Amino acid sequence: MKKVYVGMAAIIEKDDEFLVLKRSPKKDFEPEAWETVTGRLEKDESPVEGVLREVMEETSLEVEVVMPLDTGFFYRGGKEFPMVFIAYYCRYLKGEVKITWEHTEFKWISLSEALEMPELKYFHLMFKNLEKLKRYLPKDFRYSFSPPVYT
């Protein structure tokens, strides 16, 4: 049996646009890369709680989680850092974007712009799955997630 780190990504939509941010040159991993909000499980919490926390910490935005868009595995830096990630489609609820030391810039872009940004290559499959879903699902569609159990 294997213990791993768990990372989350948030594809945040507001008025048909999506939030992308540029990682600070001070980051140890992938400095200056464009990305969506990402973060890691920091304590005993569900990935949905974790992604809501990270979105709030990194952008000050309140969002709701619609559904997962992708899952995967990679080494964050080295083999001693095995990481499972889950990417979530999130819907903007309220707030103004305030970035932190982790990012130097942000912008809202369309889905087709996201798919044309080579810097977002690790996020392209998530956006493609979202593009397919949006052909069929109603605007207010949303999963119910199992609540975390802490006993």
Next chain:
Amino acid sequence: MKKVYVGMAAIIEKDDEFLVLKRSPKKDFEPEAWETVTGRLEKDESPVEGVLREVMEETSLEVEVVMPLDTGFFYRGGKEFPMVFIAYYCRYLKGEVKITWEHTEFKWISLSEALEMPELKYFHLMFKNLEKLKRYLPKDFRYSFSPPVYT
């Protein structure tokens, strides 16, 4: 930062029915409970690879992963065993069910039967999300998942 175990569940569909299995009385956790196929990440592998492996090991079935249906957090037994889980909707491709020592019985049931089985209570939200999705998505809908990166 937190390392956790990762568990996967597979909601396997074949001809509008879903596979459920009864856990063996020999299991340390939840003996004799009805469940879907479940398993854990056992090595450096993506959750999608892991769930395909577990389905093959526990049922001998070949399936494809359609999309995630739920994610969550619980303690498997005790606090020293924090577990993140990801449930996947899987589509039957081929094979005959062969169960192992881990299960004593299996059956194929309808979605509404699954929602009426109190023993499946931990799986009800997954089935409910699936029920909602099936109202909108075409029969052959399927995500593309990011391939695992082992370098």
